[in-house]
Amino acid sequence: MRSPPVGTIYLLKRAELAVRSCMEVALAEFGLTPAQFLMLYRLRDTTEPSGADIAREIGVRPQSIFQIVRPLEQKGLLKREPRPGHRTILHTRLTPAGRELVDNALRVAGRFEAEVLARVGRDQLLGLQETLGQLLASAEKHELHPNSTRARASTPLIAQGARHRAPFIKRVRPG
Numbered sequence: 001m002r003s004p005p006v007g008t009i010y011l012l013k014r015a016e017l018a019v020r021s022c023m024e025v026a027l028a029e030f031g032l033t034p035a036q037f038l039m040l041y042r043l044r045d046t047t048e049p050s051g052a053d054i055a056r057e058i059g060v061r062p063q064s065i066f067q068i069v070r071p072l073e074q075k076g077l078l079k080r081e082p083r084p085g086h087r088t089i090l091h092t093r094l095t096p097a098g099r100e101l102v103d104n105a106l107r108v109a110g111r112f113e114a115e116v117l118a119r120v121g122r123d124q125l126l127g128l129q130e131t132l133g134q135l136l137a138s139a140e141k142h143e144l145h146p147n148s149t150r151a152r153a154s155t156p157l158i159a160q161g162a163r164h165r166a167p168f169i170k171r172v173r174p175g
Helices: 008-028 034-044 051-058 062-074 096-116 122-141 149-153
Strands: 078-083 086-094
Touching (some): 008 096, 034 062, 034 078, 034 086, 034 096, 051 062, 051 086
Antiparallel strands (some): 078 086
């Protein structure tokens, strides 16, 4: 059996970047970035997830979610409220204006997807979707995935909050 060509993941990334570039132009009409659009899209079908949940869903770090949320909240497209019984966990939901905007943006995104995939046959498209689903599942189970046990175990101690100093760092003693 022949092995897959080297560069399949590279080609997938290039396709993702090309699609993202087109989506940036299409979403500019709505004043949205692709990350903001993904967030609004996920909120459309989800009931009040936390910021960390959304970050995982759209592929950003939980620490970065505020930079995506804040402009949307300022525009009145979403609302964040403390979760009952957990004042530190904020749940995010779409406002009616946010739902209307994401529905309009979805029409544009759907038109773009139809145009880009117009030359791909139905069977090819179904095969591509199946293959991408398998790739996603395989990557999420891989030991290098951030949610894997090995990846968490190999995180540098400093990132885990340990009081670790590298041997080459000179310690300065007071006085």
